Amino acid sequence: GRNEIVTSGRDGRVNIWDVRCIATGSLADPTAGKRYGVRRRLTLSVRQHISQKKSIDDNIPENMRVCGALSVDVQQDLIVGGVGGDIFMWNMLNGDVMLQCPGLHERPIREISYCATTSVLTTSTMDDSTICMWKLPKYGPDMERVALALSVCATSSDRTITTALS
Secondary structure (H helix, E strand, O other), X not given: OOOEEEEEOOOOEEEEEEEEEEEOOOOOOOOOOOEEXXXXXXXXXXXXXXXXXXXXXXXXXXXXXXXXXXXXXXOOOEEEEEEOOEEEEEEOXXXXXXXXXXXXXXXXXEXXXXXXXXXXXEEXXXXXXXXXXXXXXXXXXXXXXXOOEEEEEEEEOOOOEEEEEO
């Protein structure tokens, strides 16, 4: 199997790193820990997406330019990331954008959960208490590449919880 780590940062990149054991304990001290080496395998950039948005609106805040949340599906080799209020789905083998859903949130996405079995994406933002569930198309070369429908949206305050289905 693969040993990989997926990271994102303020530079607008999502990196996939290969992690390998490069040394283990010695004969003199077999309890010595393992040492690991890391090599960047693939970089996914959202800069082109941000450049397109900036051509429309030059006042995009810094927090809307970064990938602030990630979910990895190793069964289908997918990475789902929240870039500002937009969602991207990448093929983690070659970096192709499989799905792009612009404007799902007005605020930066900070939490993502994706279930490939049901194709349900759950998102939330840090700035409010909204949790949204989206039914996405099944992954595949012949599938449409747009989000199908908003399934559930729930918001809460100190005293009330509001839920909308569509």
